[in-house]
Amino acid sequence: MTTDLTAIAQSLCELRDVSHVFTLPNGRPLRVLANINLAIHPREILALLGPSGCGKSTLVRILAGLIHPTTGQVLYHNQELQGLNPGTAIVFQTFALYPWLTARENVEIVLRAAGLPSDEVQARTERVLHLVGLSGFEESYPRELSGGMKQRVGIARALALEPEILLMDEPFSQVDALTAQSLRAEVLDIWSTAERNPSSILVVSHDIQEVVYLADRIVILSANPGRIRTVLPNHLPRPRDYRSPAFLALVEQLHDVIAGHELPDEPLVSAAPATRALEPLPEATPGEIVGLLEYLDARGGSEDVFRIAIDTRRPFDHMLRVVAAAELLGFVDTPKRLVVLNPLGRRFLNAPTPERKAIWRQQLLRIGLFRLVYTALQQQPDRSLNQDFVLETIILHLPEENYQRVFRTFVHWARFGELLAYDEAHGTLTLI
Numbered sequence: 386m387t388t389d390l391t392a393i394a395q396s397l398c399e400l401r402d403v404s405h406v407f408t409l410p411n412g413r414p415l416r417v418l419a420n421i422n423l424a425i426h427p428r429e430i431l432a433l434l435g436p437s438g439c440g441k442s443t444l445v446r447i448l449a450g451l452i453h454p455t456t457g458q459v460l461y462h463n464q465e466l467q468g469l470n471p472g473t474a475i476v477f478q479t480f481a482l483y484p485w486l487t488a489r490e491n492v493e494i495v496l497r498a499a500g501l502p503s504d505e506v507q508a509r510t511e512r513v514l515h516l517v518g519l520s521g522f523e524e525s526y527p528r529e530l531s532g533g534m535k536q537r538v539g540i541a542r543a544l545a546l547e548p549e550i551l552l553m554d555e556p557f558s559q560v561d562a563l564t565a566q567s568l569r570a571e572v573l574d575i576w577s578t579a580e581r582n583p584s585s586i587l588v589v590s591h592d593i594q595e596v597v598y599l600a601d602r603i604v605i606l607s608a609n610p611g612r613i614r615t616v617l618p619n620h621l622p623r624p625r626d627y628r629s630p631a632f633l634a635l636v637e638q639l640h641d642v643i644a645g646h647e648l649p650d651e652p653l654v655s656a657a658p659a660t661r662a663l664e665p666l667p668e669a670t671p672g673e674i675v676g677l678l679e680y681l682d683a684r685g686g687s688e689d690v691f692r693i694a695i696d697t698r699r700p701f702d703h704m705l706r707v708v709a710a711a712e713l714l715g716f717v718d719t720p721k722r723l724v725v726l727n728p729l730g731r732r733f734l735n736a737p738t739p740e741r742k743a744i745w746r747q748q749l750l751r752i753g754l755f756r757l758v759y760t761a762l763q764q765q766p767d768r769s770l771n772q773d774f775v776l777e778t779i780i781l782h783l784p785e786e787n788y789q790r791v792f793r794t795f796v797h798w799a800r801f802g803e804l805l806a807y808d809e810a811h812g813t814l815t816l817i
Contacts, residue, residue, distance in 0.1 A: 396425060
């Protein structure tokens with residue numbers, strides 16, 4: 386990647402060739418980020434968009450200095466960061482408020498921790514609570530506040546530190562759509578006040594419309610490990626209208642970019658089944674997969690994946706996982722952005738329950754992990770295995786996946802197809 390020296394000189398914060406590896410409980414490495422090069426410039430809103438598990442939250446914590454990257458550099462004003470980043474504050478997805486403190490006290494506590502004098506603590510607290518619309522609720526406890534008001538406290542707490550860069554980790558995902566829309570507009574109003582910090586905002590999101598509304602640049606990440614796939618500039622003038630043709634066109638472009646990567650037309654693996662690596666299991670329940678097939682059947686057998694997400698009120702990245710799961714099981718095809726119910730999917734839907742179970746079971750045994758575990762169970766005299774065998778298999782063959790999540794998905798799919806039973810109390814798997 387070429388380096389723009391002018392951009393570096395103007396950047397507030399920069400990541401250079403940052404990679405990060407976590408160590409799993411069994412001691413094996415899990416690489417979550419690979420070779421990230423990214424700069425945050427003054428007076429911009431930068432959005433990170435990507436599927437769950439692509440390392441977005443890890444990136445935020447690295448920028449804040451909460452995590453030191455395994456390799457690479459983090460620069461703040463062209464100086465390598467040592468410890469916490471003094472120019473950042475974070476708004477968390479889950480509010481992260483102290484339940485025993487009032488709204489006022491939740492803001493004051495970070496200012497006192499920063500060592501500010503009492504009069505400055507009081508002045509800043511009053512200012513930011515008024516700024517986010519919490520006048521009159523200063524003495525309310527979190528349990529007395531709605532989700533939107535809790536997040537206003539979180540935003541006020543971050544703004545009270547007057548950060549140069551405001552880091553927002555999916556800040557609107559825990560509130561309803563109308564509240565989220567209102568909060569986005571208010572954050573933009575606060576940011577546009579040029580005489581005060583924050584100068585720039587980095588927002589993590591899985592909501593495509595949200596990033597088109599907010600961002601000047603949109604960074605699209607891929608997963609396993611997280612890498613920057615592309616960076617799209619957003620030149621739409623503010624204020625932005627969710628319904629304008631230009632806005633909708635950029636939303637469509639982003640959907641094409643993401644769907645084209647997550648649902649490629651070409652087979653992901655072309656090697657023979659006997660030699661191919663184990664496929665990761667997309668996180669989706671059997672109920673969600675069957676629901677997708679029923680949805681497609683009710684609409685003539687095919688639909689655009691974006692429309693499916695809207696109609697089912699599911700986040701786009703989650704719906705992509707459900708579609709990927711249905712495709713892995715062989716029930717749908719995905720030409721371009723369409724999801725098409727194929728003949729096997731129709732046969733499955735039209736079958737009585739026992740035959741559905743048999744088809745599901747048959748398709749499971751076409752997937753490497755299920756085939757491997759099934760073969761191992763057949764070789765046991767009591768047709769039983771400890772769960773550690775499956776967990777270690779996942780860790781060995783899929784080291785970049787969340788092994789616990791893959792195991793949960795494995796068990797849900799196996800139980801639905803009545804392929805095997807799982808005794809959680811004893812941690813054993815048994816052939817049915």
